[in-house]
Amino acid sequence: MTTTASEADVAVSPDDRPTWTGRFRARAVGSFPPERLLPDRQPAYVASWIYVFGALTLAAFAVVLLSGAVLAIEGPAWYHSSSVGLYFNSMHLWGTELFFFFMVVHLWGKFFMAAWRGRRRATWITGVLAFVISIANAFTGYLSQQNFDSEWIGTQAKDGINSTGAGAFWNVLNFGQMLLWHVLLLPLVVAVVVGIHVLLVRRRGVVPPFSRPEPALASTRALPAGDIGFADDTTTTEISSPDGSAAAVGTAAGGGGPTVTGPSPTGNPEDGEGR
Amino acid sequence: MKHKTFNPDRDVVEWDGPSVRYDVFKEVTVCFVVVLILVAALSAIFSSPDEHPVTVKSWSTADPADFLQTAITELAGTSATGSYGPPYTTTPGVSQKLGPISLESLAGTRIPINTAQDFVIGPLLTLPNAPALDAAIATFKAASAKQQASWESAYATIAASPSFTGFNVKPGAYGPVGLMMSQLLSMARSGALDGALLASPQLYDTNYTKPLLFIQDGGYLPNLASAQNLTGNQWGMMNETGSYPGQAWLWLYTLWYQVPPMNTSANGDVEVWAIMMVLTVLLALVPFIPGLRSIPRWTGLYRLVWRRYYRSLR
Numbered sequence: 001m002t003t004t005a006s007e008a009d010v011a012v013s014p015d016d017r018p019t020w021t022g023r024f025r026a027r028a029v030g031s032f033p034p035e036r037l038l039p040d041r042q043p044a045y046v047a048s049w050i051y052v053f054g055a056l057t058l059a060a061f062a063v064v065l066l067s068g069a070v071l072a073i074e075g076p077a078w079y080h081s082s083s084v085g086l087y088f089n090s091m092h093l094w095g096t097e098l099f100f101f102f103m104v105v106h107l108w109g110k111f112f113m114a115a116w117r118g119r120r121r122a123t124w125i126t127g128v129l130a131f132v133i134s135i136a137n138a139f140t141g142y143l144s145q146q147n148f149d150s151e152w153i154g155t156q157a158k159d160g161i162n163s164t165g166a167g168a169f170w171n172v173l174n175f176g177q178m179l180l181w182h183v184l185l186l187p188l189v190v191a192v193v194v195g196i197h198v199l200l201v202r203r204r205g206v207v208p209p210f211s212r213p214e215p216a217l218a219s220t221r222a223l224p225a226g227d228i229g230f231a232d233d234t235t236t237t238e239i240s241s242p243d244g245s246a247a248a249v250g251t252a253a254g255g256g257g258p259t260v261t262g263p264s265p266t267g268n269p270e271d272g273e274g275r
Numbered sequence: 276m277k278h279k280t281f282n283p284d285r286d287v288v289e290w291d292g293p294s295v296r297y298d299v300f301k302e303v304t305v306c307f308v309v310v311l312i313l314v315a316a317l318s319a320i321f322s323s324p325d326e327h328p329v330t331v332k333s334w335s336t337a338d339p340a341d342f343l344q345t346a347i348t349e350l351a352g353t354s355a356t357g358s359y360g361p362p363y364t365t366t367p368g369v370s371q372k373l374g375p376i377s378l379e380s381l382a383g384t385r386i387p388i389n390t391a392q393d394f395v396i397g398p399l400l401t402l403p404n405a406p407a408l409d410a411a412i413a414t415f416k417a418a419s420a421k422q423q424a425s426w427e428s429a430y431a432t433i434a435a436s437p438s439f440t441g442f443n444v445k446p447g448a449y450g451p452v453g454l455m456m457s458q459l460l461s462m463a464r465s466g467a468l469d470g471a472l473l474a475s476p477q478l479y480d481t482n483y484t485k486p487l488l489f490i491q492d493g494g495y496l497p498n499l500a501s502a503q504n505l506t507g508n509q510w511g512m513m514n515e516t517g518s519y520p521g522q523a524w525l526w527l528y529t530l531w532y533q534v535p536p537m538n539t540s541a542n543g544d545v546e547v548w549a550i551m552m553v554l555t556v557l558l559a560l561v562p563f564i565p566g567l568r569s570i571p572r573w574t575g576l577y578r579l580v581w582r583r584y585y586r587s588l589r
Contacts, residue, residue: 040296040298041294042294045290048580050580052306059309062310067314090322090323094313094321100523100524111570113571116562117562121562125560128559138522147325152500152505152511163379163542163544168379168385175482175483179481208290209584211288
C-alpha cells in the first residue's frame with residue numbers, strides 16, 4: 001500500500017505529537033485518578049484508631065508551619081519581648097512535640113503492620129526519611145531560639161557534628177545559617193518528602209492484613225521477579241498457578257479476584273485506598 | 276520467566292473485599308481542628324522556656340575569676356577551643372577517628388580560630404586611647420614563644436589560686452600579660468568584648484561561633500547547665516531548661532553517650548554517630564532485610580489493629 005502525501009502529512013502533523021505536558025498529565029491522571037487522590041471509600045479492614053495518626057501528624061505539621069509563619073512575621077527576637085510572641089512560640093513548641101509524638105506512633109504502627117508489603121517499600125522509606133529530616137529541622141529550631149537552651153545545645157552538639165566532618169560546612173554555632181535552614185531549607189525538604197509519602201499512600205493504598213490462614217497458594221504460587229514497586233499500575237500481575245500454567249489474576253482495574261502483589265504492581269480504585 | 280515464591284513479609288494478597296464509607300477531607304479537617312485546640316491549650320497552660328543566654332558580659336560579671344582563668348588559656352592556646360583540632364584549629368593528633376579514618380581531618384580546618392588573636396589580642400586592640408595596653412601587647416607579641424609561655428604560665432598559676440577573685444592580682448613574673456588580662460576583664464564586664472568577638476566587616480553579623488566557643492571554654496556555662504540537668508551524662512542533648520519534654524525524639528542518640536565504651540572513649544562522638552547512621556539505614560531498609568521484616572508477623576501486634584477483620588473471618 002502506498003501512503004499518499006496528504007496521509008503522511010496528517011500522520012506526522014506537529015499537532016499530533018505528544019507534548020511533555022500532555023505526557024505528564026496522562027501519567028498523573030493515570031496514577032492518581034480523583035477517586036484515589038481524594039477517596040470517599042476505603043477497605044473495610046481499615047478500622048482502628050492507629051490509622052488516624054498519619055493525619056494527626058499532618059495536622060500537627062500544619063500547625064507548626066502556621067505558628068512558625070506568625071513568628072517569622074515579626075522576626076526571631078520577637079517572642080523574647082512580647083507575650084503574644086511567646087504564646088506563638090509556645091504553639092510552635094507544642095505543635096512540634098505533638099508532631100513527633102504522632103509521627104512516632106504512626107511509624108511504629110506501620111512497622112507492626114509491616115506496611116511495606118506489596119510494593120509499598122518506597123512509602124516506608126519516604127516515611128523514615130521524613131522522620132529523620134524532621135529531627136534535623138526541629139534541632140535547628142532549638143538552635144535558633146537565641147536563649148540559654150540554644151546556646152547550650154549548640155555548644156554541646158557541635159562536637160558530634162564536627163566529628164563526622166559535617167561541622168566544617170554546617171556550623172551549629174552560626175545562628176544565621178541555622179535559622180535559614182530551619183525556616184526555609186529543611187521545611188521545604190520535609191514538605192516535599194511528606195508530599196511524596198502521601199501520594200505514595202494514595203497510589204498504593206493501605207496495606208491489607210496478613211492473610212489468615214496464610215494464602216492458600218502461598219507455598220505453591222510463584223510471582224514473577226520484578227522491581228521494588230514503581231511499575232505502572234496498569235501492568236497485569238502474573239502468577240503461576242499450581243499446575244504450572246501462568247494466569248493473570250489482577251490488574252489496576254481491580255477486577256476479577258484478589259491481586260497478589262509483591263514484586264508486582266497492584267491497585268484497586270474501588271476500595272478508595274484510604275490512608 | 277524468573278519467579279519468586281510468595282513471602283508474607285514482602286508480598287500481600289491485595290484486598291478485593293468490601294469497602295466502607297470514608298471522608299478523607301473530613302478526617303484531615305477534624306484532625307487539624309483537634310490538634311489546633313490541643314496545641315492552643317498546652318501553650319496557654321505550659322507556655323515555653325526562654326531563659327536568658329549567658330553573655331561574655333554576664334559571665335565575667337558573675338564569675339570574673341573563671342573568666343580570667345579561661346582567658347589565659349585562650350591566650351596560651353591551651354583551651355578546649357585552642358586545642359580542638361578541625362574544623363577550628365590544626366592541632367595535630369586530636370581529631371576523632373573511626374577506625375583509621377578521621378572524618379573531621381578530611382573535612383579540614385574550614386572555620387579557623389586562633390584563640391590568642393581572636394579572643395584576646397584582637398579585641399584588646401580595638402580599645403581606643405590605651406597606650407599602655409598597646410605597649411603591653413607590642414611587648415607580648417615581640418617576645419619569644421618561650422617567654423610568652425613563661426608569662427602565661429605564671430599568670431595561670433596565680434589565677435588557679437583558690438583565693439583568686441580576678442581583682443586581687445598580685446605582682447608576679449607575668450610581664451605584660453597582667454595588664455592585658457585586667458583590660459580584657461574590664462572590656463568583658465562593660466559588654467564591649469561581646470561586640471568585639473562578633474566584629475564583622477559587614478556590620479551585620481549572625482555568626483556567634485567565636486563568643487559561644489569562648490563562653491563554653493569556661494566553667495560558668497557548664498555549671499549552670501549542670502544545675503538544669505543538661506550536661507552530657509544527664510541526657511543533656513535531649514533536655515531543655517525547666518520541666519519541658521525537650522527533644523525526646525533524640526533519646527536513642529543520647530543513650531549511646533551513657534554507655535561504654537562511648538561514655539569514656541576519646542572517639543565517643545564519631546562512634547555514636549556511626550551507630551546512629553547504621554541504625555537509621557537499617558530502619559529505612561527494614562523492608563529488604565530478612566528477619567527484621569518478619570518481626571511484625573512474629574510479634575502478632577497487627578492482630579490488635581485488624582482485630583475486627585480477623586473476628587469477621589471466624
